[in-house]
Amino acid sequence: SKKAFIFDLDGVIVDTAKYHFLAWQKLAQELGIEFTPEHNEELKGVSRVRSLDIILALGNVKASQEDKNKWLIQKNEEYLSYLVDMDESELLPGVINVLQFIKEKKQLIALGSASKNARPILEKTGILHFFDAIVDGNDVANAKPDPEVFLRAAKLVKANNKNCIVFEDSVAGIQAANVANMISVGIGDAEILHEAKYNFKDFTFMDFSFIEALLD
Numbered sequence: 001s002k003k004a005f006i007f008d009l010d011g012v013i014v015d016t017a018k019y020h021f022l023a024w025q026k027l028a029q030e031l032g033i034e035f036t037p038e039h040n041e042e043l044k045g046v047s048r049v050r051s052l053d054i055i056l057a058l059g060n061v062k063a064s065q066e067d068k069n070k071w072l073i074q075k076n077e078e079y080l081s082y083l084v085d086m087d088e089s090e091l092l093p094g095v096i097n098v099l100q101f102i103k104e105k106k107q108l109i110a111l112g113s114a115s116k117n118a119r120p121i122l123e124k125t126g127i128l129h130f131f132d133a134i135v136d137g138n139d140v141a142n143a144k145p146d147p148e149v150f151l152r153a154a155k156l157v158k159a160n161n162k163n164c165i166v167f168e169d170s171v172a173g174i175q176a177a178n179v180a181n182m183i184s185v186g187i188g189d190a191e192i193l194h195e196a197k198y199n200f201k202d203f204t205f206m207d208f209s210f211i212e213a214l215l216d
């Protein structure tokens, strides 16, 4: 039977983490909260709402729901301003080759992202056509490490969980894949992502024989 390859978006397909950081930092600055690149690591794979809570906690800031909603919109508008000029040059190394190889092998490709901005990013980078299913932050109630996002993706492409391979750059995402009984593949630092079944620094380190070996 076919395998389903489920890709996380930010940090796996495209390096939008730097734009999330800049947008959060701008807001943090306005609120008088110190927010460093190290703090930003905690926001990887985490929803927008939860990210704001983490930042407010850093500065011991208590806020009304009204203020929080205003800041969430402000952050997203700032983030979107970085995406205006986005094109295929922002794809991470090796991504296109992997997507093409999986397609040639007639296997399934899905997106499993926490982001509510996933679709326009796939469009702007010219890779939307590769995806048989897209599940993003607009579709799920429970954020990673809850497996909901990956379970939905598997369901949409009609694949058994054990036939799914998840590419993830966040600890929460690897945990979500493992809970779902899927094959977890860390993309990034092997020490940070030590719970992953396999790990590659980036896709250029992943030989196609690795994918071939997963097929039957």
Ligand code: G16
Pocket (backbone or CB within 6 Å): 008, 009, 010, 011, 020, 043, 044, 045, 046, 047, 048, 051, 076, 112, 113, 114, 115, 116, 117, 118, 137, 170
């Ligand atoms: C991405 C990022 C997170 C971001 C989240 C929500 O998740 O890793 O830092 O907070 O999406 O993004 P948005 O504000 O665009 O809805 P993923 O799962 O693609 O890595």
Ligand code: MG
Pocket (backbone or CB within 6 Å): 008, 009, 010, 011, 012, 044, 045, 168, 169, 170, 173
């Ligand atoms: Mg990610």
